[in-house]
Amino acid sequence: MHGLINRAIQCFVRDTYGPGKWSTVIRNSGVGVSDFEAMLTYDDSVTEALLNALATDLRKPRASVLEDIGTYLVSDRNVEALRRLLRFAGICYEDFLQSLNDLPGRAHLAVSDLDLPRLDLRAMAGGRFFLTVEPRKPNGMVGFGFVMVGILRAMADDYGALVMLDHRGERQGIEKIEITLIEAAFASGRDFNLGARSA
């Protein structure tokens, strides 16, 4: 798994629950690494072990831990860079949704060895959308869809849109998310300035 993913989990735990919790998770997971490097690659089993240890420790289902990670990635001030990169994709929430198919390509442009799952958005009538999330490898990690739910929810806040999100489960490794855009301009959202430099 790409180091960025493990690093994201580490920052999430550290910023949300504190360094003590991270030490506990590291100890319980038995992965033997305490500080993940964003630019290195780790065995896939490391990520699995981290997530399992974290879910056990927090007494939360793995799915909601993953969703929290997605929300954290967009809304926490410590990871402002990622929110900005996502905001480049569209001028409004719907525009952002339409650009999701390009997201793995955009990620690839930024970090050439980062392979995100394939994303495919279908627009339905009445402001409804279906997003499918499909791992690139046949036995790739399932659960990225939950991270996407967290990201989509936080991005809706960011754009000031009102949405309903529903993870519709997984079939043969392909996850499906239902998105209902209730109101595009529900709240004022957060500023996005093309030229601002993230910290």
Place this chain on the structure above:
Amino acid sequence: MSSAKSPGKAAPLPRKDDSQTPATASPADPPPDMARLIWNALDTLCPMHCIVDATGHLTHVGPTLQKLRPESPMAGARFLEVFQTTHPRDIHSMGALRAVAGHSARLRLRLRDRPYTDLQGVLAQTSDGGAIINLSFGISIIEAVQDYDLTNADFAATDLAVEMLFLVEANSAAMDASRKLTRQLQIAKIAAEEQAFTDTLTGLKNRRAMDHILTRMIDAGQGFALMHLDLDFFKLVNDTLGHAAGDFVLETVARIMVEETRDEDVVARIGGDEFVLIFHRLCDRTRLEEIARRVIARLEVPIPWQGESCRISASIGTTLSIDYPFPEAAQMLSDADQALYAAKRAGRALNVFHGDEVKTGT
């Protein structure tokens, strides 16, 4: 296109939603409906275009281009008063500007007042003697979005400007992460090297470091003295009081030798109770003899350890680089060793210089 009009008079900036209401057009020179349609289309397709008439005046300016000077409407001004050409250089007339179309049709421009944003443009002649010029920021986009507070909506959907900004930002984030990793690896490398050249118990240089330094000093042709110091009765401390006491004695010995030498000198532990001291640019026998005696005297002060007293001493053999026409590390170490054993045979707690072994009488 609108016909030529008197210079200095501003043409109205049409809005997209004005297209159905020609009554709001300027009383001076209302553009015909066809022109409006074209203006509206151009505003959407290339929001940084402008239209120049035969007299060189701007008759229409795309919304994003106008956003660069929100306080002063560009329409009505002379194109060459707002922009200066940087390539081709020194274009001063509409005729020369139109002539660009006959060549590459490409222009490089700069705004005449602050911020002096650089722009690149492409020009097409119109049938009425004017021109349509489409502009873009090129590489100056990074500053431009900051200077003018531009948003995604200011660029045409087909414009790659926003993708470029995305890439610049993504790339700098990735570079930051790489740089951080490189820095950490660098720190780890320095630590590993330090460790490879350090005796972990005493913090002194180790044999490997000593070999390096000795070779370097010989290569540099500098004069120096080499002392080989061997502790006396250390084995006794180790055997009677244990290794912990032995380690404590070694740490104390190391501290004393560092204190008795200068910063530029080298103290290395090259074996269990063997040390090498290298004195930079010091070949004075009298001074070296003083140092040797002082070190031995201090080492002979009993070292208290857990209620016990550890008593040791030391013997030293010294050799000087200036005694050799061509100093060699191995030869000097061997000679210092020979002098050391002469000191031991002469009754310990002594320093003997190489070459004086015979005089010690043993």
